[in-house]
Structures are given as C-alpha cells and as structure tokens.
Amino acid sequence: MQKHFSPYILGFFIALGGALLARWLNSPLPWLIGPLLATAITSMLSAPTKSHDYFRRAGQWVIGTSLGLYFTPHTVQAVISYWPYIVLSLAFTLLLSGFNTAALYRWGQVDFKTAWFAGAVGGASEMANLAARYNARIDSVASSHSVRVLIVVMIIPFAYKFLDIHGNTQSPITLAYQFSYSGLALLIVLTLLAIYIFQKLNIPNAWVQAPLLVTLLLTSNEIHLTHLSPTIQSLGQLFIGWSLGSKYGPDFFRRAPRYLTVSALVSVAALVLSAGFAYLLFLMSDIPLSTLILSISPGGIAEMTITAKVLMLGVPIVTAFHVARMVFVIIVAQPCYKLLSPYFEK
16 A cells, blocks of 8 residues: 555655745746656656646646636626637637647658647647547657647746746735635535536536636625635645646657657747737737736646736736637647648548
C-alpha cells in the first residue's frame, strides 16, 4: 500500500517545494509555475513521481468555481456587450489553427491528421481524443499541446511581471464575500451534481465548466454562498501545475526532437500572432490590451484564467473568450478536418 501511494506523495512534495521556491524567488504565478517546472524537471530526470487524475480534477474544480464568483449581474451585462469581439476571436482561432497545422505539416514531418489535431487551438485532452478517433499519432498531438501550454505559461506571466502589468491587488469579490464552511459544503454538492450531469451528457471539460456554470448562475442572481479562501485557490493552482508537469516523461525531448522543435517555434509564432490580433481588437474596443492578450493567447483555459485572476486583469472577459473558444474548436474541429483532409491525404 505504501509503495502504491509513495509516487503521489513524492510528487506532491516536489510540487509544493517548487511552489515555495518560486514564491521565495518572487516568481509570477508561483503556485502554478513552480509546481509545473519542478514536476516537469524531476519527471524528465526519471524521478518516481506521479500526479493522479483526481488531483487535476480538484484543481479544475477550484478554477471553475473561483471564476464563476466574478460574474456579478453588472459583470454579466458587460461581458455580453463584448460578443462581437468574441465572435471575431473565434474566426481568428480558426485561422490560427490553420497556420499551426500548415507549419507542423510542412516542417514537422507528420501526416495531415496529426498536424491538424496538434495545431488546433483547443483543449489537449479533447484534441487527443479526436486524434485517436481518426488514427492520428496521439503522442505527437499531446506533446505539441504540452509544448504550446508550457511556452505560453512561461512567457506571458514573466512578461507581465517584467512590465509590471497588473490590476487591483485585492479582488472586490473576495472583499465582498465571506468564507463559510456550510456554504462551501453546499457549493461542493451543487457543483458535483452539475459535474455528474455534464459527464452524462458528454460535455467536455466538465470539472471546469460545470462548477463555473453553477457559481456563475448563483453569483449573477446575487446568491453568495461563500468565497474560496487563498489557501484553497493556491492548492488548486498547485494541482494544475503538478498535473501539467507530470506529462513530461524522461523520453519527452528524445521523442521526435525535430517535431518538438517545430512545435515550440510554431507556438512562439502563434503567441506573437495572437498578441497582434489582440492589439487590433484593442483599437476597436474599450477592453484593455493586457486583458485582450490573455483572452486571445493560445494557452489553456485554466492557465490563462489563473493568470488573469492572480493579476486581476479582466477575469470574466478572459473566461468568456476562452470558454467560447474551447466550445467552438470542439464543434468545428471534426467538420473542418473532414472538409480539408481530401486535399492533403491520399
């Protein structure tokens, strides 16, 4: 029994040590980036560590629940008013996915179906599942998304810290709500019930979207059960970072080095293109550029919303953009592949 649990115990303490070290070094997002780097490095060095899927789900629950607490009635109305820019961002997402696919197909030495699901700017697990359905190379798809998320998570927070970009140091939501154990217990019950329904309906990313929907509906109707304490939020970020870092095994960089190099370069180019498009939307709207860059960036919903939440930069707007993109990519990924595949597959 002890041997069974020891990899998870070791993995947790490595992730915690990474978070504390990153905090001591005054790193941006220490509870996310610290565990991610510490776990990735030790995993690539063949350390006997693991991160169970339960921890990742717990982290996703914390992120989804904490995001929903930002959607007050006033905030919901403000986000709805930005729908034209969200639609434009979805069109850009499709173009960016096409750019990623073309680059991976041309220089990454993979077939078109692998390049398409690896280049689509969607959730890694959803794209990997679609890749398996069409017999694409799942390892290449998963590794490409891992590289993209790692690069985005490393570049944006450090760039924002260097430029001293942040919002209010204290969230008005946290100041307005009180922590309640009974409220937390009720919130857990309601969100777990929603997660169960989402999973039965095969709705993707249920552990983020279901708690987000429940807390959004409650908060937008001015029903405030509790807020999540800083300790709970830090632990959720640690679980997310630990889960991301554990995906980097000892053979990660030895596996198709040319493909991983191309994936890294494509991810950097996609980040630059996204920043450029964010600037165009900035010229058209009244949304701050710092918020738009987080909203348009090709990172995952958990990582980008964590960044927005920690830096207090338009959390509801960033959340709305990323949720819309995630749903959009899941809907269009298969039809677009079927439409394009006859031209590239023989």
